[in-house]
Amino acid sequence: MNEGKRGRAVRYLLVILVMFFIIAPFYWIYSSSLKVSTEIVAQSPTLFPESITFGHYANLLSSSDYPIYLTNSAIVSFATMVITVVLSTSAAYGLYRLPFPGRKTIYRLILLAYIFPGSLLLIPLYVMLSRLNLLDTQLALVIINVTFAAPFSVWLLKAFFASIPFELEEAASLDGASWLQTLLLVVLPLASPGVASVAIFAFITSWTEYMFASVLIISDANRTLPVGLAGIIGQYVIDWGLLLAGAGATTLPIILLFVLIGRFFVNGLLEGGVKA
Amino acid sequence: MGIFLVAPLVIWLVATIAYPIFSLIRLSFLDVGVIGTGGEFVGLDNYQRVLNSRAFWPSMGRSVVWVLGNGLLQTVLAFVAALVLNLPFRGRALARTWVILPWIVPAVVAVIVWKWMLGTSGGVVNMILLRLGLIQEQVGFFSTGNTAMASLVGINSWRFFPLLTIIILAGMQGIPKDRYDAAGVDGASAWQRFINITIPGLKPVLFVMGLVGTLWSVNIFDVIYLVTGGGPSRATLTMPVLIYDMAFLQYRLGRAAAAAVLMAVAVTIFTVAFIYFLAPGSEEEDEEWG
Amino acid sequence: MFSKYPRTLLAFLLVAILAFALAPAQAQDAVEIVIWHMEQPPQRVERVQGLIDEFNAANPGIVVSQDVQSWGEIYTKAPASVVAGNAPDILFAIPDFTPIIRELGAVQAVDDFVAEIDETHGYLDVGIEPYTSDGQVWAIPLWNMAHAIWYNVDDLEEAGIEEPTTWDEWASAVEALTGEGRYGIGLPANRNLYTDQVVYNFMINAGASALYNDDGSLRFNNEQTVRALDFYSQLSQYSPPDSPSWAWGEAEVCLGSGTCAMVNQFAFLRSYEANGGDPANLGVMPMPVDEGVEDPGTISYVNAAMILTDDAAKQEAAYEFLRFIFQPENYGLFLNMEPGLFLPITESGFESESYWSDPLVVKYREQLETVLDYSRSGRLFGFTGGQTFPSIARISAQNLLSQVGQLVVVDGMGATEAAEEGEYLMMEAIE
Numbered sequence: 001m002n003e004g005k006r007g008r009a010v011r012y013l014l015v016i017l018v019m020f021f022i023i024a025p026f027y028w029i030y031s032s033s034l035k036v037s038t039e040i041v042a043q044s045p046t047l048f049p050e051s052i053t054f055g056h057y058a059n060l061l062s063s064s065d066y067p068i069y070l071t072n073s074a075i076v077s078f079a080t081m082v083i084t085v086v087l088s089t090s091a092a093y094g095l096y097r098l099p100f101p102g103r104k105t106i107y108r109l110i111l112l113a114y115i116f117p118g119s120l121l122l123i124p125l126y127v128m129l130s131r132l133n134l135l136d137t138q139l140a141l142v143i144i145n146v147t148f149a150a151p152f153s154v155w156l157l158k159a160f161f162a163s164i165p166f167e168l169e170e171a172a173s174l175d176g177a178s179w180l181q182t183l184l185l186v187v188l189p190l191a192s193p194g195v196a197s198v199a200i201f202a203f204i205t206s207w208t209e210y211m212f213a214s215v216l217i218i219s220d221a222n223r224t225l226p227v228g229l230a231g232i233i234g235q236y237v238i239d240w241g242l243l244l245a246g247a248g249a250t251t252l253p254i255i256l257l258f259v260l261i262g263r264f265f266v267n268g269l270l271e272g273g274v275k276a
Numbered sequence: 277m278g279i280f281l282v283a284p285l286v287i288w289l290v291a292t293i294a295y296p297i298f299s300l301i302r303l304s305f306l307d308v309g310v311i312g313t314g315g316e317f318v319g320l321d322n323y324q325r326v327l328n329s330r331a332f333w334p335s336m337g338r339s340v341v342w343v344l345g346n347g348l349l350q351t352v353l354a355f356v357a358a359l360v361l362n363l364p365f366r367g368r369a370l371a372r373t374w375v376i377l378p379w380i381v382p383a384v385v386a387v388i389v390w391k392w393m394l395g396t397s398g399g400v401v402n403m404i405l406l407r408l409g410l411i412q413e414q415v416g417f418f419s420t421g422n423t424a425m426a427s428l429v430g431i432n433s434w435r436f437f438p439l440l441t442i443i444i445l446a447g448m449q450g451i452p453k454d455r456y457d458a459a460g461v462d463g464a465s466a467w468q469r470f471i472n473i474t475i476p477g478l479k480p481v482l483f484v485m486g487l488v489g490t491l492w493s494v495n496i497f498d499v500i501y502l503v504t505g506g507g508p509s510r511a512t513l514t515m516p517v518l519i520y521d522m523a524f525l526q527y528r529l530g531r532a533a534a535a536a537v538l539m540a541v542a543v544t545i546f547t548v549a550f551i552y553f554l555a556p557g558s559e560e561e562d563e564e565w566g
Numbered sequence: 567m568f569s570k571y572p573r574t575l576l577a578f579l580l581v582a583i584l585a586f587a588l589a590p591a592q593a594q595d596a597v598e599i600v601i602w603h604m605e606q607p608p609q610r611v612e613r614v615q616g617l618i619d620e621f622n623a624a625n626p627g628i629v630v631s632q633d634v635q636s637w638g639e640i641y642t643k644a645p646a647s648v649v650a651g652n653a654p655d656i657l658f659a660i661p662d663f664t665p666i667i668r669e670l671g672a673v674q675a676v677d678d679f680v681a682e683i684d685e686t687h688g689y690l691d692v693g694i695e696p697y698t699s700d701g702q703v704w705a706i707p708l709w710n711m712a713h714a715i716w717y718n719v720d721d722l723e724e725a726g727i728e729e730p731t732t733w734d735e736w737a738s739a740v741e742a743l744t745g746e747g748r749y750g751i752g753l754p755a756n757r758n759l760y761t762d763q764v765v766y767n768f769m770i771n772a773g774a775s776a777l778y779n780d781d782g783s784l785r786f787n788n789e790q791t792v793r794a795l796d797f798y799s800q801l802s803q804y805s806p807p808d809s810p811s812w813a814w815g816e817a818e819v820c821l822g823s824g825t826c827a828m829v830n831q832f833a834f835l836r837s838y839e840a841n842g843g844d845p846a847n848l849g850v851m852p853m854p855v856d857e858g859v860e861d862p863g864t865i866s867y868v869n870a871a872m873i874l875t876d877d878a879a880k881q882e883a884a885y886e887f888l889r890f891i892f893q894p895e896n897y898g899l900f901l902n903m904e905p906g907l908f909l910p911i912t913e914s915g916f917e918s919e920s921y922w923s924d925p926l927v928v929k930y931r932e933q934l935e936t937v938l939d940y941s942r943s944g945r946l947f948g949f950t951g952g953q954t955f956p957s958i959a960r961i962s963a964q965n966l967l968s969q970v971g972q973l974v975v976v977d978g979m980g981a982t983e984a985a986e987e988g989e990y991l992m993m994e995a996i997e
Contacts (some may be wrong), residue, residue: 038842063608094281126297130650238815416807509755
């Protein structure tokens with residue numbers, strides 16, 4: 001009994017430690033962003049704000065195009081998500097359910113998309129996209145983001161597709177269902193937790209992408225949130241209050257989104273389990 | 277049939293990756309300086325110069341340190357977090373969802389907050405360490421080569437270990453319960469169960485995460501560049517930073533391309549070896565797949 | 567009484583219809599000018615937009631628009647955009663950025679226009695030199711930026727220290743101001759432009775401002791450079807431990823929070839004010855000078871506009887916009903998009919009412935007068951001695967000066983050895 005109590009205390013202590021490591025920096029962003037500037041730059045930082053002001057956020061909203069960046073990020077991430085889901089579920093179905101020669105090689109080659117450093121692909125991609133007249137468009141970002149989100153998504157889906165009994169499909173085809181009907185009506189519903197996870201994975205990958213968004217987008221009206229945030233930093237002078245408010249405001253929408261859908265991402269993966 | 281379903285993705289990847297890689301390889305044989313200027317064919321000259329330069333091998337070495345450091349730290353953090361979050365406690369579902377938080381914020385945010393927290397004028401980490409008496413005077417985390425590398429590995433690991441945690445947790449759910457039950461009957465200790473059941477059960481997951489995670493982390497550029505720019509004194513100048521340097525700061529695009537190709541060759545060798553030696557149960561897989 | 571309304575209404579309608587009929591025609595004929603600049607902070611963008619709007623309204627034949635870029639990416643983005651054929655018509659520049667774009671053959675010579683502005687408004691000598699190369703001028707100087715030593719007046723008074731003028735005085739002042747969580751000076755040792763600038767200030771005031779001999783060979787490794795590096799590492803002992811990761815902002819915070827007694831910086835009035843700084847406590851002085859140095863001074867960055875378009879009509883429209891900016895009633899507004907940081911580069915700007923009437927400028931007038939005076943002794947590495955060598959772009963893009971600074975501060979290398987190593991790195995960069 002005593003042993004159990006101590007075990008429980010240790011357990012909760014461990015959980016608190018892990019979560020502290022995760023959450024403390026976020027607390028620091030938000031609490032600091034509410035302090036007045038003099039308190040932010042004070043020599044010994046205060047753990048709890050002694051002054052509360054929303055001035056930095058007001059400043060952020062009035063002086064930058066935050067709503068535009070937010071909308072752009074949402075559009076790009078959403079489009080990336082949809083295309084990634086379509087391409088990767090289709091590919092996963094083909095790879096894991098419909099055997100064909102050489103598919104293992106293809107499966108591995110897909111993961112190798114991550115071999116080359118993105119910073120060097122940047123130049124040829126810039127030239128290529130400009131020839132296609134896609135520079136400074138959100139489509140360009142979607143194209144790139146899908147490239148970096150899809151390969152891992154295909155792997156994430158493997159466990160879900162591989163665990164569905166083949167008998168179900170056989171039964172479906174005996175009933176005269178086409179492959180498309182089988183995919184949409186039999187396989188996908190069973191793999192839906194996996195598809196949800198992939199969707200969220202693609203969304204986040206796109207949401208956090210910085211390098212391509214900073215170079216391929218030229219005008220302010222098409223900028224995404226991370227690039228807009230970097231713009232606040234500026235050369236020579238830093239307004240720490242504005243910067244921290246920017247960091248907080250950049251993070252907030254995704255946190256809110258996760259309040260709504262976060263559990264699908266995690267539960268999806270946990271339910272399916274992951275296999276290689 | 278299957279091949280037609282894979283085709284769209286493959287075509288997409290070929291268009292966005294194969295073409296740039298092709299033009300990169302072409303570039304590595306030309307003496308192009310500033311992007312957009314022309315260049316003449318110089319054979320292997322770029323490769324020779326890169327291999328003979330003082331910067332190349334140290335950067336390769338730093339990339340190895342970077343990958344190993346990240347791999348080790350992220351694996352340890354992720355296992356600790358996964359094991360803890362696999363214990364029964366109240367609010368477990370909530371904790372499992374929010375453990376992912378660092379991974380969903382853009383690198384720029386992580387960089388801002390960590391640089392701010394690790395600084396010495398008003399940095400909270402230094403303040404806490406001082407108050408706890410762990411240090412006597414403020415530490416400049418980015419001031420020496422080793423601490424800068426370690427701090428960057430820490431920042432980057434903080435961002436990526438949550439994803440790994442979730443994947444490992446997911447892998448744990450896939451290990452049949454009865455294996456643990458059987459071990460419980462045999463009186464195996466928690467550690468023995470971890471070594472004999474959990475780890476082998478996770479092998480396939482760890483294999484893919486080891487592979488993809490390595491490829492991801494070896495190419496990390498933004499966090500390093502935004503915090504130290506490769507310094508102090510080149511201590512964090514890993515390959516991607518060096519390549520960016522060559523291309524956009526030294527204006528030697530041809531040589532940068534050669535360095536990128538060399539790096540890609542090294543990564544490919546690693547990948548092939550990794551798959552060849554560590555691919556789990558590939559025969560079994562072959563049978564399963566026919 | 568009754569007939570008056572219809573007539574006014576009629577006139578109004580007529581004007582409206584005319585305006586509608588003419589507007590599309592004008593828009594079609596209008597010359598469009600796209601400007602790229604790297605002044606990202608929101609209030610700067612807003613100020614520039616205000617001037618653009620005013621100009622566009624006054625010049626129906628020209629439509630100017632701005633796209634704001636960042637210094638972080640412009641070195642990648644600008645060349646790529648030239649290659650892709652979507653480069654802007656006007657691109658803002660700092661001296662070492664111009665040679666890069668010139669290599670692409672995209673920069674227009676602007677000798678005549680610069681001569682015109684010089685005649686009307688009187689450029690400072692430091693303005694045109696950094697943009698002159700191969701006997702021609704490649705960009706139109708827009709504003710100056712100059713460093714000075716900024717300090718907390720209280721700290722010096724408490725310690726009973728006068729403004730030091732020699733290096734010996736400076737060293738003992740810095741030492742005396744250091745203690746218990748306080749640092750006598752904040753000196754960066756990062757690999758970035760800020761550290762380049764501060765290291766170069768030490769070089770100037772040790773008598774090592776020239777990086778090149780007249781024949782274009784390097785003269786970095788010399789006695790004066792060694793002296794500068796040695797002194798840099800000496801003072802760095804009294805700088806906060808995180809200074810190897812500093813950029814400009816950290817120095818501002820260090821001074822503003824009272825952690826540092828002094829820093830070497832541009833005039834950062836806006837953030838000083840935002841962080842609750844007290845004007846009376848903000849001291850500014852020229853950097854102290856090493857014994858026997860005859861030509862002391864500060865680093866100065868002259869920012870300029872390059873004309874990239876080769877279309878004659880567009881060029882003329884671009885000039886028209888720049889003429890507008892240089893008008894004394896506009897120029898001060900333009901500079902005060904960042905009060906203090908951006909200093910006039912023309913004599914008429916020095917005197918303009920629009921410059922001196924900004925509230926922050928009024929509040930910190932005394933400090934600014936010191937800085938403005940000091941800015942006349944400004945110079946930039948690689949652009950001294952009346953001729954420039956394009957290879958400087960490679961030296962500064964790689965931040966080689968700050969890399970050498972790191973060698974003495976972070977790696978503890980001796981100054982002699984570091985100067986040798988620095989020259990080697992520079993040779994390697996420009997071969």
